[in-house]
Amino acid sequence: MVHLTEEQRIRYARNIRIPGIGEVGQAKLRESRVAVVGLGGLGSPLCLYLAAAGIGTLGLIDADVVELSNLQRQVLHATSRIGKKKTESAAEVLQALNPEVNLVLVDRRVTAETAEGILENYDVVAEATDNFESKFLINDVCLRMKKPFATAGILGLSGQAQFVVPGKTPCLRCLFPQVPRGTPTTAELGVLGAVPGILGSLEALEIIRWVVGLWQPREDGSGRLHGVDGVSMSLRTLTVRRRPDCGCAAIR
Amino acid sequence: MKITLNGEMRDVGDGTTVAGLLKDLGFQTEGVVVEINGTIIDRTRFEDTKFSEGDRVELVRFVGGG
Numbered sequence: 001m002v003h004l005t006e007e008q009r010i011r012y013a014r015n016i017r018i019p020g021i022g023e024v025g026q027a028k029l030r031e032s033r034v035a036v037v038g039l040g041g042l043g044s045p046l047c048l049y050l051a052a053a054g055i056g057t058l059g060l061i062d063a064d065v066v067e068l069s070n071l072q073r074q075v076l077h078a079t080s081r082i083g084k085k086k087t088e089s090a091a092e093v094l095q096a097l098n099p100e101v102n103l104v105l106v107d108r109r110v111t112a113e114t115a116e117g118i119l120e121n122y123d124v125v126a127e128a129t130d131n132f133e134s135k136f137l138i139n140d141v142c143l144r145m146k147k148p149f150a151t152a153g154i155l156g157l158s159g160q161a162q163f164v165v166p167g168k169t170p171c172l173r174c175l176f177p178q179v180p181r182g183t184p185t186t187a188e189l190g191v192l193g194a195v196p197g198i199l200g201s202l203e204a205l206e207i208i209r210w211v212v213g214l215w216q217p218r219e220d221g222s223g224r225l226h227g228v229d230g231v232s233m234s235l236r237t238l239t240v241r242r243r244p245d246c247g248c249a250a251i252r
Numbered sequence: 253m254k255i256t257l258n259g260e261m262r263d264v265g266d267g268t269t270v271a272g273l274l275k276d277l278g279f280q281t282e283g284v285v286v287e288i289n290g291t292i293i294d295r296t297r298f299e300d301t302k303f304s305e306g307d308r309v310e311l312v313r314f315v316g317g318g
Contacts, residue, residue, distance in 0.1 A: 038318050040318050041317070041318055042318045043318070128318050129318050130316075130317055130318035131316055131317075131318070132316035135316060135318075152318075153314065153315040153316045153317055153318065154315060154317045154318060155313075155315035155316065155317045156315075158313050158315060159315060159317075160285075160312055160313070160314055160315065175285055175292075175314070176295070176314065180282045180283045180314065180316070181282060182280070182282060183280065183282060183283045183315065183316055185316070185317060186317035186318075191317055196317075196318070225285060225312055226312075227285075227311075227312030227313065229258070229313070232258065232260070234258050234259060236258055236259075236310050236311075236312055238285060238287045238292065238310050238312055239287075239290065239292075240285070240292055241292060
């Protein structure tokens with residue numbers, strides 16, 4: 001039974017008007033639990049748009065503190081909060097944006113040992129970490145726990161994003177069986193803030209359309225890889241397929 | 253010969269392989285996804301996959317920052 005308060009009907013009026021969302025979709029958002037791993041460049045727009053859209057519970061997961069050099073891209077944080085935990089800095093903004101969202105602050109690193117415990121209470125995971133090792137760790141853990149997840153990466157003026165439904169669409173290892181090695185980091189090659197702005201927003205959109213049921217994985221097991229290249233200013237979408245010898249192939 | 257690379261025409265020499273093109277572009281083969289005419293090319297085949305005239309090539313760099 002869908003029941004939204006009068007205030008919710010006003011707050012979410014523009015969501016509710018979208019064909020395929022409506023009050024039913026809005027109620028699904030309110031009932032959903034999304035974990036955001038990484039409150040940096042990608043995590044900033046992700047958290048803002050998920051909280052604004054009315055996600056019921058948002059897990060804010062990051063063990064770092066806000067630094068001056070973060071602020072040209074991590075727009076969730078602020079100069080006045082340098083030195084503060086990113087979880088607390090994020091919560092301050094998100095609470096003010098939408099007091100209805102239940103925020104769970106997790107000031108811990110996601111590792112092979114901690115990942116399952118941290119992620120077990122969530123329906124969907126938003127991967128927004130800053131290194132390949134963590135991205136592939138979250139890929140593997142989400143596959144094991146059968147949790148759908150959005151994942152993305154950024155560097156310089158380019159980035160990519162993908163949404164993975166375990167057993168239904170290709171995972172990161174369908175494309176890269178091994179974690180790519182020797183690739184430069186944003187600390188070395190830089191990154192322009194608008195790039196994670198686009199890719200983090202893409203992740204938020206992927207999650208919202210999944211939660212409200214606007215989209216179902218295709219029967220043929222294909223998925224999409226979105227690429228943004230800010231040098232040539234091109235946006236490309238590739239159809240990717242599950243690799244029959246990938247570890248994820250056994251998941252149903 | 254001409255191929256279309258991410259929507260733009262590009263001249264490549266006859267016999268150019270995927271690995272050769274990535275090298276010309278200055279990309280590390282480690283972190284690129286390549287699609288030719290709608291099919292993703294397995295990374296173990298980059299060295300021996302040659303382009304043909306008119307191929308539609310899509311290339312997405314796979315990066316790890318956040």
